[in-house]
Amino acid sequence: MKFSGLRAYAFLYLVFLYAPIALLPVFAFNDGTVIAFPLKGFTLKWFAQLFENETLAGALTNSLIVAFSTSVLATTLGIFAARSATRYNYPGKAGAMGLIMLPLVLPEIIVAVSLLVVLLAAGVPLSILTVILGHVLVATPYAIAVLNAAFSSLDRSLEEAAYDLGETKWSTFRLIILPLVTPGIISSALMAFTISLDEFIIAFFLAGEQTTLPTYIYSQLRFPKQIPMIMALGTVLVVCSVMLLATAEYFRRRGIAKTGAKDTGGFL
Amino acid sequence: MTQNVITAKVPLEQRRKMIEFDRVHKYYGDYHALRGITATIREGEFFSLLGPSGCGKTTLLRTIAGFEDISSGSVLIDGKHMEDVPPNKRPTNMVFQSYAIFPHLSVGQNVGFGLRRDPRSEAEKAKAVEEALEMVGLKGYGARAAHALSGGQRQRVALARALILKPKVLLLDEPLSALDKKIREQMQIELIKLQREVGITFVLVTHDQEEALVMSDRIAVMFEGEIAQLADPETLYRRPASRRVADFIGVMNFLPAKVLGEGNGHVQLEVAGLGQVDVTDEQASAKPQGGEPAVGFRPETLTILYEGQTAQDRESPGVIDEVVYYGDMTYYDVKLDGVETPVRISMRNVFGRPVLDVGTQTRVAWSPGALVLFR
Amino acid sequence: MSASPIRRWARSEAASGWFMVSPTLIYAMLLLAAPLATIFAYSFFKDGYLVVIHEFTTQNYIDAWSDPIFRTILFRSVLVSALVTLVTVLLAFPIAYFISFVVPASNKSRWLFLITIPFWTSYLIRVFQWKVILNFNGVINSTLQGLGIIDSPLQMLNSIGAIAITLAHAYAPFAILPIFVSLEKIDRSLLEAGQDLGESKLMTFWRVTLPLAMPGVIGAVMIVFIPTIGDYVTPELIGGGKLPMVANMIQKDMLKIDNKPLGAAVAVSAMFVVAAVSLLFLFLNRRFLKVGK
Numbered sequence: 001m002k003f004s005g006l007r008a009y010a011f012l013y014l015v016f017l018y019a020p021i022a023l024l025p026v027f028a029f030n031d032g033t034v035i036a037f038p039l040k041g042f043t044l045k046w047f048a049q050l051f052e053n054e055t056l057a058g059a060l061t062n063s064l065i066v067a068f069s070t071s072v073l074a075t076t077l078g079i080f081a082a083r084s085a086t087r088y089n090y091p092g093k094a095g096a097m098g099l100i101m102l103p104l105v106l107p108e109i110i111v112a113v114s115l116l117v118v119l120l121a122a123g124v125p126l127s128i129l130t131v132i133l134g135h136v137l138v139a140t141p142y143a144i145a146v147l148n149a150a151f152s153s154l155d156r157s158l159e160e161a162a163y164d165l166g167e168t169k170w171s172t173f174r175l176i177i178l179p180l181v182t183p184g185i186i187s188s189a190l191m192a193f194t195i196s197l198d199e200f201i202i203a204f205f206l207a208g209e210q211t212t213l214p215t216y217i218y219s220q221l222r223f224p225k226q227i228p229m230i231m232a233l234g235t236v237l238v239v240c241s242v243m244l245l246a247t248a249e250y251f252r253r254r255g256i257a258k259t260g261a262k263d264t265g266g267f268l
Numbered sequence: 269m270t271q272n273v274i275t276a277k278v279p280l281e282q283r284r285k286m287i288e289f290d291r292v293h294k295y296y297g298d299y300h301a302l303r304g305i306t307a308t309i310r311e312g313e314f315f316s317l318l319g320p321s322g323c324g325k326t327t328l329l330r331t332i333a334g335f336e337d338i339s340s341g342s343v344l345i346d347g348k349h350m351e352d353v354p355p356n357k358r359p360t361n362m363v364f365q366s367y368a369i370f371p372h373l374s375v376g377q378n379v380g381f382g383l384r385r386d387p388r389s390e391a392e393k394a395k396a397v398e399e400a401l402e403m404v405g406l407k408g409y410g411a412r413a414a415h416a417l418s419g420g421q422r423q424r425v426a427l428a429r430a431l432i433l434k435p436k437v438l439l440l441d442e443p444l445s446a447l448d449k450k451i452r453e454q455m456q457i458e459l460i461k462l463q464r465e466v467g468i469t470f471v472l473v474t475h476d477q478e479e480a481l482v483m484s485d486r487i488a489v490m491f492e493g494e495i496a497q498l499a500d501p502e503t504l505y506r507r508p509a510s511r512r513v514a515d516f517i518g519v520m521n522f523l524p525a526k527v528l529g530e531g532n533g534h535v536q537l538e539v540a541g542l543g544q545v546d547v548t549d550e551q552a553s554a555k556p557q558g559g560e561p562a563v564g565f566r567p568e569t570l571t572i573l574y575e576g577q578t579a580q581d582r583e584s585p586g587v588i589d590e591v592v593y594y595g596d597m598t599y600y601d602v603k604l605d606g607v608e609t610p611v612r613i614s615m616r617n618v619f620g621r622p623v624l625d626v627g628t629q630t631r632v633a634w635s636p637g638a639l640v641l642f643r
Numbered sequence: 644m645s646a647s648p649i650r651r652w653a654r655s656e657a658a659s660g661w662f663m664v665s666p667t668l669i670y671a672m673l674l675l676a677a678p679l680a681t682i683f684a685y686s687f688f689k690d691g692y693l694v695v696i697h698e699f700t701t702q703n704y705i706d707a708w709s710d711p712i713f714r715t716i717l718f719r720s721v722l723v724s725a726l727v728t729l730v731t732v733l734l735a736f737p738i739a740y741f742i743s744f745v746v747p748a749s750n751k752s753r754w755l756f757l758i759t760i761p762f763w764t765s766y767l768i769r770v771f772q773w774k775v776i777l778n779f780n781g782v783i784n785s786t787l788q789g790l791g792i793i794d795s796p797l798q799m800l801n802s803i804g805a806i807a808i809t810l811a812h813a814y815a816p817f818a819i820l821p822i823f824v825s826l827e828k829i830d831r832s833l834l835e836a837g838q839d840l841g842e843s844k845l846m847t848f849w850r851v852t853l854p855l856a857m858p859g860v861i862g863a864v865m866i867v868f869i870p871t872i873g874d875y876v877t878p879e880l881i882g883g884g885k886l887p888m889v890a891n892m893i894q895k896d897m898l899k900i901d902n903k904p905l906g907a908a909v910a911v912s913a914m915f916v917v918a919a920v921s922l923l924f925l926f927l928n929r930r931f932l933k934v935g936k
Binding site: 006009080097107115116136200217241 | 660676737745771781876
């Protein structure tokens with residue numbers, strides 16, 4: 001074949017990308033406390049341990065609360081910003097959008113540290129609420145990126161037509177724009193949810209005494225005895241996020257089909 | 269089809285003023301998009317805004333709809349000032365260039381979209397939708413998905429959706445430009461019929477001069493944010509107010525001319541290739557436009573004389589420089605004696621009369637009455 | 644008769660745009676701009692053991708920069724980031740090229756999906772898996788020993804190379820996507836024109852494809868370089884805490900030692916170094932960016 005070299009490379013690259021993840025179930029089902037070859041035998045006890053772990057359940061509950069709130073807030077803020085960015089031109093727009101999108105290129109440690117300093121100075125007690133504040137900040141730019149694509153594939157004359165046919169600006173938004181960008185909103189919400197669920201640094205700095213799933217995982221990684229259970233947890237998480245992603249992708253494609261635009265590829 | 273009372277009986281100049289532009293200016297930052305537009309559009313008129321892209325015609329249309337604020341001046345619809353009236357409160361509806369059919373709604377929901385706030389019962393509204401669809405020739409299409417329609421069908425849905433609200437003015441932004449030639453020509457005729465039937469004032473934006481000539485009662489030709497000429501199609505074609513208008517509408521030949529003298533309603537000219545000619549003041553462009561004076565004439569006002577034929581009025585000798593055969597017509601480019609630039613002559617092909625060859629010495633018949641003087 | 648200036652402005656595009664963006668913008672101002680400004684201010688305040696004294700000083704910067712440990716850590720951070728960026732982008736380019744030029748159009752989004760999936764699974768666990776792979780008794784060592792290729796295990800963890808490969812894995816999709824986008828934008832007839840004008844395939848790639856793909860490559864470099872320099876987890880887990888990077892130092896100053904002004908000065912210094920390196924890189928590649936626009 002003509003590009004066989006390139007094809008072989010692509011295959012090797014996928015192996016590189018997937019190797020760490022492929023190893024998760026291998027050790028999650030391995031009946032041995034040491035994470036090494038050769039394997040010992042099949043067991044489900046790590047999963048059993050996982051589901052009995054109450055600290056983990058607490059961390060998971062916290063994480064789900066944080067991720068859900070982040071998802072709603074970041075998507076709402078994202079809708080405002082994406083709508084503004086795709087529909088209007090105004091002086092200062094580049095600056096405003098630049099600030100909002102800044103967390104994309106800012107090391108998360110900086111976001112975390114600066115928020116921490118301000119929250120402590122303002123006397124705000126650290127909790128999962130402060131984690132939500134930080135997560136919304138970093139998830140919003142991703143939400144905007146997804147929503148921008150949804151909003152910019154809208155023909156502007158659609159809303160002018162509704163306005164022209166007697167609707168107000170608000171009812172136009174409700175009757176025309178919202179239904180057409182709904183798939184984008186769903187995939188933005190799923191993305192913000194996933195980002196928040198996986199975010200470590202900000203949660204590490206801002207959660208105070210409380211734990212989220214990543215900070216819990218981080219704390220357990222120091223104890224070799226706990227590693228097999230973490231492998232089981234990782235396996236569960238991989239399955240969940242693949243399902244979530246597939247849903248997001250499904251809605252993104254449906255959105256493209258609905259507005260009759262062309263598919264320009266993944267999460268760009 | 270029944271003719272509406274207004275469009276059938278009342279002469280244009282006696283009808284109510286429907287749209288009045290008074291010294292309308294529009295700036296986008298430093299860009300001066302509309303430069304003092306003053307014009308009146310009458311009730312039941314089919315009015316076209318014609319011009320090249322960027323001339324301000326669409327902007328002007330959108331000031332009627334309310335999508336563009338004007339920087340100064342005033343726009344009145346049916347005698348009422350519109351400056352503070354938003355698009356949803358204006359008695360106008362628009363057919364968009366892209367048709368703007370709502371892709372998530374059915375054809376019927378699209379057409380009935382503007383009736384949401386209508387106090388009538390659902391059954392009456394459904395009947396109105398059915399009637400509107402019938403009017404545009406889409407009877408029974410109500411339940412179909414809008415995104416599955418063809419271009420021509422989308423256009424009809426857009427028309428029905430706008431007309432169902434019985435606006436005082438229907439605005440059409442290049443409604444035919446996305447259609448292919450055959451459907452476009454068919455839709456032109458249908459639009460004229462529809463307009464006569466409903467008697468609503470239509471304002472059409474187009475860059476296609478043929479479309480404007482075919483459809484309009486009157487046409488405003490626009491260049492660079494100004495109306496260069498506002499006239500009925502025939503006047504526009506026969507007596508263009510400037511060389512630029514003449515160039516934009518159809519083909520016009522120009523020959524340099526010298527003014528020898530004027531008076532008594534006539535101008536005496538010495539025209540290259542044609543010799544001494546007298547034209548009336550009506551044939552001369554009203555205001556001087558700068559540049560060298562020239563006379564213009566349409567290709568069909570000239571005739572190539574075959575052997576044995578004589579001119580009814582005047583004739584000039586020349587040589588055929590180029591021949592383009594179109595089937596029903598032949599275009600000849602003829603170099604008149606003493607003129608370097610050839611003039612274009614269009615001749616209807618008649619059975620039994622041969623198409624002439626390049627290089628043929630010939631005589632061209634013309635009439636001073638068909639000339640226009642630009643000075 | 645024209646609308647009053649205020650009503651007219653309220654209806655203008657600029658007003659609508661600002662109004663629409665304001666909730667998001669206010670949020671970013673309060674929780675991003677203000678905290679960043681605070682950090683900047685803190686870096687010029689005095690530390691009074693657990694409290695911050697609001698008095699202007701440049702002592703924090705002098706302390707930070709005269710500390711050889713800080714200089715070593717900062718240098719290591721830049722070095723690791725640069726290495727990670729180089730490795731990531733070099734590895735990513737052929738994949739982006741493969742998806743853009745070899746994969747049929749109908750399969751492209753499937754490939755992109757395939758590449759983004761690992762990115763969406765727990766970052767911590769992904770990083771830790773590299774420890775599992777590279778460990779003393781990890782996957783590679785136990786496999787090699789099992790096969791009898793080596794007698795004693797190789798020491799791979801706690802090295803800059805291990806940190807680099809872990810981060811290169813973590814940031815792979817960030818590098819692939821921008822390069823893919825710029826490759827997709829290339830008009831395919833340009834490449835045919837290049838070959839038609841007698842260039843070999845390799846020369847066409849060198850003279851046409853690569854320069855046109857440069858905006859994407861530059862984007863990839865920026866998007867990998869900037870966040871990796873602030874990575875906290877990998878130096879802790881893979882470097883075993885023995886090769887700290889700047890994020891680890893900021894964390895230590897801020898939380899463990901609780902010298903906030905010094906931590907702030909370190910953070911601000913790190914941001915300036917990142918910005919300076921990034922701007923230098925952009926400046927060196929400015930001609931490609933002009934072509935790109």
